[in-house]
Amino acid sequence: MDIRPFNFGTLAGEEHFCNRIIELQKLSSNFRMGINTTLVSARRWGKSSLVEMTAKHVIKKEKNIRFCYIDLFNTRSEQEFYVQMAQQLIKATSTKAEERIEAVKTFFRRLIPSIGISPDQQQEFTLSFSMKDLQRSPDEILDLAENIAKTKKTKIVVCIDEFQNIGYFTQALSFQKKLRSHWQKHKHASYCLYGSKKHMLMDIFGNVSMPFYRFGSFMFLEKIDARHWIPYIIHRFEKTGKKITEPLAKQISSLMENHPYHVQQLAQETWDVCGKFAKSTDIENAVTRLLRQMTILYQREVDLLSNMQVNFLKAVCSGVEKFSSNETLREFNLGSSANIKRVREALIEKEVIDINNDKPEFSDPLFKIWFWRIYMQRW
Ligand SMILES: Nc1ncnc2c1ncn2[C@@H]1O[C@H](COP(=O)(O)OP(=O)(O)OP(=O)(O)O)[C@@H](O)[C@H]1O
Numbered sequence: 001m002d003i004r005p006f007n008f009g010t011l012a013g014e015e016h017f018c019n020r021i022i023e024l025q026k027l028s029s030n031f032r033m034g035i036n037t038t039l040v041s042a043r044r045w046g047k048s049s050l051v052e053m054t055a056k057h058v059i060k061k062e063k064n065i066r067f068c069y070i071d072l073f074n075t076r077s078e079q080e081f082y083v084q085m086a087q088q089l090i091k092a093t094s095t096k097a098e099e100r101i102e103a104v105k106t107f108f109r110r111l112i113p114s115i116g117i118s119p120d121q122q123q124e125f126t127l128s129f130s131m132k133d134l135q136r137s138p139d140e141i142l143d144l145a146e147n148i149a150k151t152k153k154t155k156i157v158v159c160i161d162e163f164q165n166i167g168y169f170t171q172a173l174s175f176q177k178k179l180r181s182h183w184q185k186h187k188h189a190s191y192c193l194y195g196s197k198k199h200m201l202m203d204i205f206g207n208v209s210m211p212f213y214r215f216g217s218f219m220f221l222e223k224i225d226a227r228h229w230i231p232y233i234i235h236r237f238e239k240t241g242k243k244i245t246e247p248l249a250k251q252i253s254s255l256m257e258n259h260p261y262h263v264q265q266l267a268q269e270t271w272d273v274c275g276k277f278a279k280s281t282d283i284e285n286a287v288t289r290l291l292r293q294m295t296i297l298y299q300r301e302v303d304l305l306s307n308m309q310v311n312f313l314k315a316v317c318s319g320v321e322k323f324s325s326n327e328t329l330r331e332f333n334l335g336s337s338a339n340i341k342r343v344r345e346a347l348i349e350k351e352v353i354d355i356n357n358d359k360p361e362f363s364d365p366l367f368k369i370w371f372w373r374i375y376m377q378r379w
């Protein structure tokens with residue numbers, strides 16, 4: 001198989017994994033010591049890749065540890081959550097069909113699930129519960145990780161992605177209280193909670209009045225710095241039979257504002273268009289090609305914005321710093337300064353912008369370029 005120069009859209013594996021050394025060490029040590037972790041960053045900055053990569057490293061060093069992954073991207077109710085958790089924990093801690101059936105018998109006393117197993121007996125494994133039982137006594141599932149870990153004399157790390165979705169459950173607060181009151185007593189199981197809606201997660205983890213406040217060691221994942229991207233890009237070009245100079249590698253990361261997904265994407269596109277030696281015009285062509293691919297989507301994104309929201313984006317693009325100054329309000333037609341707050345919140349909610357170091361930034365650096373060049377017709 002050909003070596004892929006760059007990777008975007010799927011988790012960054014070993015050869016596409018750039019830096020994150022400090023984060024990897026910290027997370028490994030949390031996993032090994034059973035310290036709960038909450039991990040927050042903006043979309044596509046590399047949370048899932050970091051968690052999986054760390055798990056791989058930990059498993060190499062320590063045999064007696066199991067990882068269970070739960071993704072809540074399509075989970076919208078407490079009951080669905082319990083079912084997922086039960087299924088994934090059994091799957092992660094036993095492999096053969098007979099073992100799984102045995103585990104269900106051992107670990108469920110009050111809740112009696114029915115088991116679904118596919119003919120090939122490997123991948124498919126489902127559990128279904130009576131909804132009434134789940135509502136009445138979910139404790140067996142909430143403590144399942146701890147009970148399995150204790151019985152099997154192992155450690156279990158439960159990694160829950162898109163954790164912010166628990167905020168959508170009815171009675172979200174009492175559910176969170178229930179989770180926390182169980183999980184904080186666990187000694188053999190620990191939890192790594194992360195997700196992509198930064199503002200929702202900050203509400204769950206960073207709000208003193210919420211149950212998950214200070215639940216564990218808090219990590220905020222930053223973008224990857226240019227000083228790590230540059231050697232990575234040069235190395236990947238070399239590995240795959242092409243060459244790129246340091247200034248050009250720097251240009252790729254700076255055009256994409258060091259955004260992990262987009263740096264990989266532009267590097268790949270540049271690699272695709274260039275000959276044996278990448279040139280500056282190749283990067284320009286690559287950007288144009290990407291903009292062309294994205295234009296329908298970006299146009300639709302703008303169509304869904306109000307005039308005021310579009311004006312706010314124009315101000316962001318133009319490098320405005322003081323959004324509520326009279327001059328800005330007038331120049332960009334932004335109404336009153338009270339209005340600015342609402343517009344900002346709405347754009348954050350839509351994930352069009354993100355606040356970094358107190359400054360609004362486009363979440364997608366390519367969209368910013370599109371907005372500036374194509375929409376505002378500036379260069
Ligand atoms: N350490 C890394 N080195 C290089 N590229 C990375 C790294 N981490 C992430 N990426 C790039 O970013 C992309 C998104 O990574 P990942 O899916 O891990 O992010 P995420 O924060 O979990 O995203 P989402 O918010 O969509 O869940 C990857 O496909 C990869 O291209």
Ligand SMILES: [Mg+2]
Nearest residue numbers: 047048049161
């Ligand atoms: Mg992810």
